[in-house]
Structure formats: C-alpha cells, structure tokens
Amino acid sequence: MGDVVRAGVIGAGFMGTVHARAIRRSGAVLSRVAGSTPASSRAAAERLGAAHPGDTAEALLAADDVDVIHVCTPNATHGPLVRAAIAAGKHVVCEKPLAVSAEEARELAALAADAGVTATVPFVYRFYPTVRLARARIAAGTTGALRLLHGSYLQDWLAGEHDDDWRVDPASGGPSRAFADIGVHWCDLVEFVTGHRIIRLAARTTVAVPARGGRPVRTEDAAVLLFETDHGTLGNLTVSQVSPGRKNRLWFSVDGAAESLAFDQEAPETLWVGARTADQRILRAAGDTTRYDVLPAGHPQGYQDCFDAFVADTYAALSGPTPDGLPTFTDGLRAARLTAAVLRSAEAGTWVDVND
Structure with a gap:
C-alpha cells in the first residue's frame, strides 16, 4: 500500500454515499464503486466521483488498486463479502450489523484477526x-x-x-x-x-x-x-x-x-x-x-463529521497504532x-x- 489509501465501496445506497464522502474527506482515493447491477455501478461511480467506472462486486474485490473495502450492502450479504475481502488481503470496513448471527460474527472477527487486516465497524456516535x-x-x-x-x-x-x-x-x-x-x-x-x-x-x-x-x-x-x-x-x-x-x-x-x-x-x-x-x-x-x-x-458538527473521523481513524490504523476508541x-x-x-x-x- 502506498502513501495514499485507495478505497472501494460495495453498495451504492445511502450508506455507500456516506462512506464515499468520508473516504474523500480523509484524503484517500475512492478507486471503485460497485452497485447491485452494472448500470447502478456506473451511475454510482460517476455520482460519487470514483476514479474508475463502476464495477461488479467480484471485480472490485479482485482489484489491485483497492486497499480497503467498505461493505455497505444489505445485512445478509455482509458475511460473504467480508470473507472474500479478507481472502483477497484487503482491509475491511463493514456496516453494522457485522453479521446476522453471533456465530457468523465470531467467524468474521477470527478471520480478520488471523489475517492481520484492519477491520472496523462504524459505531460512529x-x-x-x-x-x-x-x-x-x-x-x-x-x-x-x-x-x-x-x-x-x-x-x-x-x-x-x-x-x-x-x-x-x-x-x-x-x-x-x-x-x-x-x-x-x-x-x-x-x-x-x-x-x-x-x-x-x-x-x-x-x-x-x-x-x-x-x-x-x-x-x-x-x-x-x-x-x-x-x-x-x-x-x-x-x-x-x-x-x-x-x-x-x-x-x-x-x-x-x-x-x-x-x-x-x-x-x-x-x-x-x-x-x-x-x-x-x-x-x-x-x-x-x-x-x-x-x-x-x-x-x-454532526453525523457526517463523526463518520469522517471514524474513517480517518480506520485509515490511520492501517500504518500506525490503533487510535483510542476505534470500533x-x-x-x-x-x-x-x-x-x-x-x-x-x-x-x-x-x-x-x-x-x-
């Protein structure tokens, strides 16, 4: 990973938009965005100012110009996407709930710890x-x-x-x-x-x-x-x-x-x-x-400011000590x-x- 963090967002709805704003405000690059369809991916990439045209989730997960993947999709899809991101060696920000069961959440936390990746959940309040x-x-x-x-x-x-x-x-x-x-x-x-x-x-x-x-x-x-x-x-x-x-x-x-x-x-x-x-x-x-x-x-200051601070602290943890209170x-x-x-x-x- 270079000096500038490169991020990808999977999910182009309200939360994906909030994450994209925070990514840009942290000084990182929004490399790629994936929506639910190719058309929604392209539209979201243009709307959110991604560096590349919209992707499928699979292409984004495999991209070599993405360091951190933000999972902003419906809850039941979190587990498969987080597993794939960790397997690809990516750091992960996953919207809450992390998983739809405690057993799956335990598995994902263990996978992230074993892989040594930074993995956060936006408890931004x-x-x-x-x-x-x-x-x-x-x-x-x-x-x-x-x-x-x-x-x-x-x-x-x-x-x-x-x-x-x-x-x-x-x-x-x-x-x-x-x-x-x-x-x-x-x-x-x-x-x-x-x-x-x-x-x-x-x-x-x-x-x-x-x-x-x-x-x-x-x-x-x-x-x-x-x-x-x-x-x-x-x-x-x-x-x-x-x-x-x-x-x-x-x-x-x-x-x-x-x-x-x-x-x-x-x-x-x-x-x-x-x-x-x-x-x-x-x-x-x-x-x-x-x-x-x-x-x-x-x-x-409000909700978006909190989200910006959360993302900035997540990115700081990629190359340095974990900031106090990072969820x-x-x-x-x-x-x-x-x-x-x-x-x-x-x-x-x-x-x-x-x-x-």
Whole structure:
C-alpha cells in the first residue's frame, strides 16, 4: 500500500454515499464503486466521483488498486463479502450489523484477526466530542460511582403501514431489525462511555405495524430492555422505529453519585451535566477540547463529521497504532451477541445472560 489509501465501496445506497464522502474527506482515493447491477455501478461511480467506472462486486474485490473495502450492502450479504475481502488481503470496513448471527460474527472477527487486516465497524456516535467529554469525566471520577444507565433510540421512518424497506425482510435484514439496526448503537455507545458491559438482560419486542408492502412483518418495530452490568448497575433502554416525530434520537443518561450526564444525538453540541444544586450544559469546545473538535464552537458538527473521523481513524490504523476508541470487528461481535440475547429473552420471556 502506498502513501495514499485507495478505497472501494460495495453498495451504492445511502450508506455507500456516506462512506464515499468520508473516504474523500480523509484524503484517500475512492478507486471503485460497485452497485447491485452494472448500470447502478456506473451511475454510482460517476455520482460519487470514483476514479474508475463502476464495477461488479467480484471485480472490485479482485482489484489491485483497492486497499480497503467498505461493505455497505444489505445485512445478509455482509458475511460473504467480508470473507472474500479478507481472502483477497484487503482491509475491511463493514456496516453494522457485522453479521446476522453471533456465530457468523465470531467467524468474521477470527478471520480478520488471523489475517492481520484492519477491520472496523462504524459505531460512529463514539466520535462526537461531547461523547468523548462524557467518557473522560467518568474515567476521571468526576461523575462518581455509576448508579443507573437509561435512555432510548427512537426513529419514525417505519411508522406507517406503507413504509417499507429491505430491512423489514429477515431474508435480507436478519432476524432482528430495530435492535440490530439502532439498539446496538445505543448499547455500544453507553458501554464505550461508561466502561461497563451489559451481562444480563430482559427484553420484550413488538410489531406495531403487522404488514408492509403486502407481506407480514416478522421483525420487531420496537424493543424494551432491562439490563444489569458487570459493575452491578441497572439500566433500561427503549428502541423504536415507529415513533412519529423522532428522526434519529439517540439519548442516554448516566446517573452517578456526584453528577448525571445526558447526551442527545439530535442536539449533539451540548452535554447536559446535572448536580443536586444546579445543572449546566457544556458547549462543545467550550471546555476541554478533543481532537475531534474540528470546527470552532458555534459551528455545529454532526453525523457526517463523526463518520469522517471514524474513517480517518480506520485509515490511520492501517500504518500506525490503533487510535483510542476505534470500533473494530470485536465490537461488531459484541453487538451481535447482545442482539442474540435480546431475541432469546423476548422469545423465552425471561432474563438471559449475554454470552461472551
């Protein structure tokens, strides 16, 4: 690999576009793009500014001018594409979920480790500077012993009976939808911020819209969890893709002995800090700054900025030390194990252990 990283993107939809922007902003070259058909590949290559005309996935995997492959396709195709990328000696960025089962995720993580390739999963909410500030306060002991973890991740894009997407079909999206798609983001973020790990949980899931596109819905629209961490702390989480008016509200509160910390992804420029006598909102870049504060205070940073930082850190890991907090296939496997536990608990109606 030369001084400039050369990337290929498989999947030309919304997420492929987000990855392509982040690739260019990192200073890398977007060499190739593959869509679902030759026509969509050519159109995507032109739209996203690829150096070469569109490819098939097979041609992209074999290309000698691609160092890193970004897998941005429907969930059920992740496993075969990641295996092929690793076999070709490529580094891999795979959209979450890493796989549609914990067993497959474990296999992919082991393959990447054995091959010695950099393999990451975009849990990009870790890259908000206010999230890093919350993590630093907890690590420094400012928050005190953590007593309660709670929050929600709410969306509305599947709230109507005519709303449809490939993720609704378990053959494409896997056996879990709302939790595997967004619930794992919340769990990853809270575990990252607190240093706690969820070890037991009790979950209930629901299908709020029984049919879409003329077919029955067999994956959950919403889920509610109670959980316990390895530090003995209790928590709860509500996940929904059917909450009108909520576009992408990932919210958590970490309640400690000395203070509470709350983060809202729809208003990420502030971290709420609560105490017995007063509360305050710390503005991004108004206090201790992180290396992810790329714009002056008052110039909002958002989701794409987080994605840019994630891709830049992934590429930095190709030739140097792994940056702190970079989410890898190990974290993708962790998410798959949490998803499996949610499905087991919902089916059995009991508390279950999260298998590590």
